Amino acid sequence: MSQKSWLVDMLLCLFLGYLGVHRFYEGKVVSGVIYLLTGGILGIGAMIDFVIILCGGATDSLGRSIKP
DSSP states (O other): OOSSOHHHHHHHHHHHGGGTHHHHHHTOHHHHHHHHHHHHHHTHHHHHHHHHHHTTOOBOTTSOBOOO
16 A cells, blocks of 8 residues: 555646646646646546546555555
């Protein structure tokens, strides 16, 4: 289990997902920069990430699960 908060991750993705802020929070800096430069891969990537986080499938940079 990750030390990261599921609720914080979900809220960051919901409100700032198009900037990749949730990716930076998870420790995934490279994909965070990609999201930042592409607007969350045109918003589609941010929506997919939001669903993954809601379903409990999100992980941090070390592969540990971020669960509710």
